[in-house]
Amino acid sequence: MKLKTAIDMGMATLSANVMGRARPLNVMLGVTNKCDQRCTYCQIPERQQPEMTTRQVLNLLDEMKAAGTMRLGIWGGEPLVRPDIGEIVARAKELGFWVSMDTNGTLVPKKLEVIRKLDHLVVSIDGPREMNDRNRQRGSFDHAMTAIEVAKGLTSVWTLTVLTRHNLSGIDFLLDNAKRIGGMAAFQLLHHNENMAGDTDDMRPDEASYRKAIAYLLRMKRRGEPVASSFRYLRHLLHWPDYRSPKKRLPRGQMRCWAGRLYCNVDADGTVLPCSLLIGERESLNAVEVGFARAFEFAGKHVDCRSCDAACFTEYNFLYDLDPGVIWDWLDAMRRTEGT
Secondary structure (H helix, E strand, O other), rough: OOHHHHHHHHHHHHHHHOOOOOOOOOOEEOEEEOOOOOOOOOOHHHHHOOOOOOOHHHHHHHHHHHHOOOOEEEEEEOHHHOOOOOHHHHHHHHOOOOEEEEEEOOOHHHHHHHHOOOOOOEEOOOHHHHHHHHHHHHHHHHHHHHHHHHHHOOOEEEEEEEEOOHHHHHHHHHHHHHHOOOOOEEEOOOOOHHHHOOOOHHOOOOOOHHHHHHHHHHHHHHHHOEEOOOHHHHHHHOOOOOOOOOOEEOOOOOOOOOOOOOOOEEEOOOOOEEHHHHHHHHHHHEHHHHHHHHHHHOOOOOOOOOEEEOOOHHHHHHOOOOHHHHHHHHHHHHHHHHHH
């Protein structure tokens, strides 16, 4: 992230902490539910939703800019299956957003003109070939590795791994791969609700195995290995009370959730929610119908879960709480991979 963007987001975050002002600094935009892969822990492609048209997405981006958005994370489904994804990314960059995208990598070689416009690309990979393909689908490892190779000179490339009982022994491979490409490796647990993931209990490691893997990531990060996850987030995971429950109403003071106040998720049909963990679980408004500003304001009301084990949201909460250690971890990670 460029220094000016980081400073601007920092000042807006400080204002939120001091004045209590809500502002959608960071928006995760699910542009489609469609996907050209079928991962065993993801049911997003099975969702039946109307999806926003090109014009609706572009208008939404304009409204986000007016509301104060600075960072846009594009996800799906697989974002690159949208024929208009280049137009969407181009408009986001014209508006001055810092733009990242999550992808399975299959279409990256065919969409290099889109990849060049991104500030950051996150490629999903779950370990060496056998482990990855067991979690995701046969052949997905080769697609991900090809995507990494062709994209690494065009933008900042990180990898994202979902830890399951099938791939806990693949961490070293992922860290070695991150070093090889000059990127970072991020890790997360199984955390999506049944609306997004279905039943994943048979993929979840036992508690002791999860804690052992998280402790190993902490040791590797202390040694300077390219673990993107912050120290505080990894410690948060290490002490999470029940890995079968990704959301908790922990006592006040343990964590502030900024979902619906400084960040939000926009679903493929334009529905605005505090975060993706709440898809299908609470009342919400649609930005196409009522405008983004009103839908975001509504999303910030009645958020009753105070903590979760989801990587991105927990890291955002620590950052927006101005935790100095987490801020340093992420600035250092971006510096190492973007040269800023």
